[in-house]
Structure formats: C-alpha cells, structure tokens
Amino acid sequence: MIKQGRSCFVIMLVGLLWSAASYSANWSIYYPRPINENDIRHEYPLALLKLALSKTGVRYSLSPSERILLQGKAIRQLKESREINILWAMTDSQREKDLLPIRIPVYKGLIGWRVFLINQAFSHKFRDINDVADLTSLTALQGAEWPDTKILQSNGFNVLTVPEFPEAYSRLSQRQADYFPRAVSEVLGELNARSMDPSIMLEPSLALHYPAAVYFFVNRSNPIMARLIETGLRRAIEDGSFDNLFVAHHRDALLKVDVNERKVFELVNPLLPKETPVDDEALWFDPQKHAPETVDNIP
Template sequence: MRLYRAQAKLPALVVWLLGLLLALTASNLSAGTSQRLVVPMYGAEDPHHDSYFFSRLLKLALDKTVSEYGPYTLEIPEVMLTDDRLKAQVVKGTVDVMWHSSIGSEDMGLRMIPVSLLGELSEYRAFLVRHGDQARFNNIHSLDDLRQMVAGIGAQWPGVPVLKKNDLPYVSSSRYELLFRMLAADRFDYFPRGLYQIHSEPNLYPEFNLVVESEILLHYPNDVYFFVREDNSELAERLRLGLERAQEDGSKQRLMETIPRFHWAQQELARGQRRVIKLQMP
C-alpha cells in the first residue's frame, strides 16, 4: 500500500503494470514456499486405516495452520516400508512424518507430537479368531488362562515386547497379510488387533473365514502419535498446533465418528460387556 501511494504521480498505465508485477511476484513466492511433505505408504499395517492418519487427520491439522505456516503438498512414495525401515527414512529426512505407538518411542530417535491421535481406542485390543473357535475363548478369564493360547503378531510391531513381558506365547511374521493366512492354517490361536482396527478386518480376506472374538479385550497404555525428525521443529510445532485446534473445536472427534470401525469400537467400549485382561508394560 505504501508503494502504491509513493508511485501515485506516475502515469496510470505504469502504476497498473507495477501493481501487476507485484501481484505476480507474490503469487510465485507463495507457490514456491508451499511446504512439501512426504508421507509413507505402510506395508506392515492394514492400508485401509492409513487414510485416517494421513489422508484425513494430517490434512486436518495442516489445514488449520495454513494462516501461520502457509500452503502444503503431500507426496506418497511408491515403496511400502516396514516399521524399522520407515523409522530410518524419517531419521534421514526422506520421509517427513509417520504415526506410531508410544511403546518404544523413546528409542526411535524421533520427535513425538504430544497429541494422541486415537485416545482410548488405541489402548484396547480384540482378537481375530477362526470361525467356530469362540467356545475356546469363553472360559478365558485371566492372564494365566490366556497363556494357554498362542498369539500371532508382526515381527516389528510395538506389541511384541508387551507379549514378552506378560509371558504370552506368540509367533510372528514380517508381513501383515500373511498373519491372516497363518491364523487360518492353525499356526496360532488368536490375532490381537487394535479395537479401532479390527471390525472390518475379517472382510479383507473372507476366504479365511475369520471372525472377531466377542468376549475379551486386552488393555495396556498404547497411545498413537505423529513423529517427525528430531530437528524438524517447525513441522513439529505446526502439527501440534493443528491437532490441538482440531481437538478443541471438535473437528477431530467428528472426523473419527465418520469412520465405521472407530464408531463400532466406541460402542464396544460403551457397552462394557467384554472381560478386560490388563497387561503389564515392558
């Protein structure tokens, strides 16, 4: 505005051209400063719920901070990464943000954004079991009872040290999808999954005839957070601010309520009819 007044005595055409030049320059600068963020395609988890963390919740947090931090673009590499490789890519800076359980996070060498992404939904685990096996679980009332069964779990998942700490037998695989096949083939007895994950998972591989066990929940502290590179303080602050705003104005909760599996999980907790077996933390 000051520049316009200073040039007020110039011919009108010159003033107009000068104003156009300034507008184009501002537009180019804005486009050039768009924050480019690389987010991962997961390989060790159900791909169907990545859309909540990255396509929806991450965008929600970023959208709520555009006024302070400017526009952004999200890019997804074509290569799927297992947990350990993904952490290494975030440390290197080739991937900008990941989501992960709080378990073992102190050893990751990454900066945690201290706003829980799932709340209490991430603290409970239910079981996928073979169709017809429900009766085997009806009489399980304690941790000692559960130790007579064998769990299946991803080899790099944060739940592994929890099972070890509680002396729960397990077999593992590096591939998420293979665990369904192994359960169906009687390689183990149950597949513990996050309560927020499990509702639609039998439909992923209907040929294996798996169902959600109806009586038991495991419980242990297990918040889920976004993580960024340790020195990426600007992105860390942006995500913290955006998530807090989404939490305060209710938009995060409204987003969760639009996801059928989350809605089902919240109803299961509200019913309070499952037996809860509490696990000790490593």
C-alpha cells in the first residue's frame, strides 16, 4: 500500500511539475515562413494554433522562420531541431516516425476532399467522366514530396510531379497536364489570387475523396509542447470554438464548392497511419453537417 501510495504521489507530482513548467514558460514558437507574406494558406492553421494556445493560458510568441522553407526542407529542419519547432503537414507513416504528431486534424479532414483546377481549353475532357478509370487516363499535377502524389499513384493515377508549388500552375497554364487536384479548403483562395492565369478554372462537377489529415508536428524531443497544443485543441473542440473557427475560415468554400452536388470518387489512402483517429466523428468534416444550408446559419 505504501509503494502504491508513493507511485500515485510521484505521478501527481510529475503532473503538477509539468503543468507549472508549461504555464510559467514563455514559449517561442517558430513555423516555416511561406513563399510570400500574402500566402493565405497559412492563415487558418496559424489562427487555429493561436486559438489552441489561448485555451491554455500560456505566454507565447509566434514567428516565421528567417528564410522561406518549402515543405520538404521544413520537415527535415524540424526533424533536426533547426530553424523551426512546429509545422503543419499531411500525415503519413514516415512523417509520424520522424516527427511527433498531434493527432487532431487541423482541417477536419477537408484536405482529403479534392476538386480540380483545369485549363479551360481542356474542359471537354471532364464532361464524360464516369469512374476512376476515366480519370486515370488523364494527367494530374502534384508536388514531388506531397503524400497526395503517392496516394494518387497507388490508386492508378498518372501523376506529373513538380518540385515547387508555383510550377504546377505554370504547367497547367501551358497545358502540360490535364488537372491539378486541390483541397476544398484551399482551392478558392488560390483561384482568386491576383497572379492566377485567367485560363485556369474550377472543374464544376467532380471530386475525389480519401481519408487524410493535416496535423501539427513538433520535434520528437518536445513532447511538452505537443501536449500543450493538444490540450488547447481539445478544449477548443469541447467548447465549440474549433468548429466555429473552421466554418468561419472555410465558409465560402463550403458554400461554393458543395461536394454534395458533385460526383465523388472514393480512393484508398495506403499511407494513413493506423493510429489516425478515424472513428472520432468530432474531429472530421461531415458533408451533411457542413452542408451549405447548415454552414450559412452558423454565426
């Protein structure tokens, strides 16, 4: 009984010490600097990270890295604990081996709902698409180091890879590929960018879906930061502020890119780690719950 009592006391003491250390510290958090300061793809994950931190009451500073870090480089730097101490990226088994994931999907899985940007000159190619086999006869664009590339290839898709994100749009403008699958959460912001070639359009009737999650990742030697951010995210889920933020940032996309009105092709994601919390409905986008008529009524 004495040993058991001591064990409980030690566990409680460790918890109290962790809590005291976490909440008294001034956390300096560095994330990958985007390609340009107007890259709106960073707005939502940064807003969610700030929300999570606000729920914990800790003091923190949040800053971009000194230099631009594309995803592949950012992952390597975080693994080696250089320049940054957090990033957000789509998960796969290798990334979860190299880094420490916080297994709460940042985009509620919306990143796995994909619609197509196409060159208007190729719009006729998509009018009679009836199954996945029809799509695999066309050429899709993806980043060379994106998990999506392997997901599409494993499902039989023909994929043309590019080393950097802007090059995909250049290839699309030059008609060197047929379509560029983009997440519902990001497609409108990219399509409305000032630099976008006016010949590029959103294909109106098709979509892909595969289970996928973007997580916040930290270095594996930093479990205290991971626990801190997870605590904040859990509290935001419980009080509804996570979902409110998600809807506020994606309202236009959910209204204008209604996947319920599209022909959706389901794909397998062989890269999805078995630890992914796919059964926790509170963590995921639901096409019915987040349908336009519902979203439009959320403050």
